Amino acid sequence: MxxxxxxxxxxxPNWCPGCGDFSVQAAIQRAAANVGLEPESxxxxxxxxCSGRISGYIxxxxxxxxxxxxxxxxxxxxxxxxxxxxIASGGDGDGFAIGMGHTVHAIRRNLDMTYIxxxxxxxxxxxxxxxxxxxxxxxxxxxxxxxxxSTLSPLEIAxxxxxxxxxxxxxxxxxxxxxMIEQGLQHKGFSLINVFSPCVTFNKVNTYDWFKEHVINLxxxxxxxxxxxxxxxxxxxxxxxxxxxxxxxxxxxxPYEDMISGFSTDGLHKQDLTLSSEQFDKL
Ligand code: SF4
Ligand code: MG
Numbered sequence: 001m002x003x004x005x006x007x008x009x010x011x012x013p014n015w016c017p018g019c020g021d022f023s024v025q026a027a028i029q030r031a032a033a034n035v036g037l038e039p040e041s042x043x044x045x046x047x048x049x050c051s052g053r054i055s056g057y058i059x060x061x062x063x064x065x066x067x068x069x070x071x072x073x074x075x076x077x078x079x080x081x082x083x084x085x086x087i088a089s090g091g092d093g094d095g096f097a098i099g100m101g102h103t104v105h106a107i108r109r110n111l112d113m114t115y116i117x118x119x120x121x122x123x124x125x126x127x128x129x130x131x132x133x134x135x136x137x138x139x140x141x142x143x144x145x146x147x148x149x150s151t152l153s154p155l156e157i158a159x160x161x162x163x164x165x166x167x168x169x170x171x172x173x174x175x176x177x178x179x180m181i182e183q184g185l186q187h188k189g190f191s192l193i194n195v196f197s198p199c200v201t202f203n204k205v206n207t208y209d210w211f212k213e214h215v216i217n218l219x220x221x222x223x224x225x226x227x228x229x230x231x232x233x234x235x236x237x238x239x240x241x242x243x244x245x246x247x248x249x250x251x252x253x254x255p256y257e258d259m260i261s262g263f264s265t266d267g268l269h270k271q272d273l274t275l276s277s278e279q280f281d282k283l
Pocket of ligand 2: 049091092093118119120121122123124131
């Protein structure tokens, strides 16, 4: 069985020292080992942004895609080879702005894969502009007088879109984050894990200290039932979207690929996809 060190490669991340994305990378590597994956059974597909570099830093199959398009690529990978465990990843700008159309439809489609969003509430790679996750009044070079748009709530949107697994964590809490990714990997369906992952260079408001002060761990609510969708929506709204932990899980709904008529549920075999040269010539 692979250890987390076997999910490391020799590429040195070029994130800024202290960037939250380092912990997300470590948590993915630990979770992959803890659930018994091997590097050759995992594919990490990422979008564009600082966080999008993560696919190059993990010893597994990887694909660094285009802006906002990690999810279409990841879904294609999963449908082509269902024996792979697929992680898609990227930032809040990538997934909740240009990629939001894909995010919502991937959630409702419910393929068996895990989507990890590194949510730093700003565009980091392009040197600090307001993102859909930035708070109202947030000042950057793109909103010098403060953002006048309301902040997007990915957790509420995911629940409304029919998500079967919604979790949130904080890159400083490696134990919880690793556990959320493990549970996401083991969930049979689409798992959204939104991770507060501070940008130490450009976001001087939503810092580690700010998140430590504002996150609300679901462990504080021992009676909380993550199978209750209405309770999940209420708790997200009551906590202004700052809660962390497993927020919602529906274990009943089958993943998309298990419901496609004409295909068996035990994987799509290579011969189903491979055309002979004669067949190809006739196309
Ligand atoms: Fe991380 Fe921000 Fe640096 Fe990008 S700019 S690597 S998000 S700290
Ligand atoms: Mg961002």
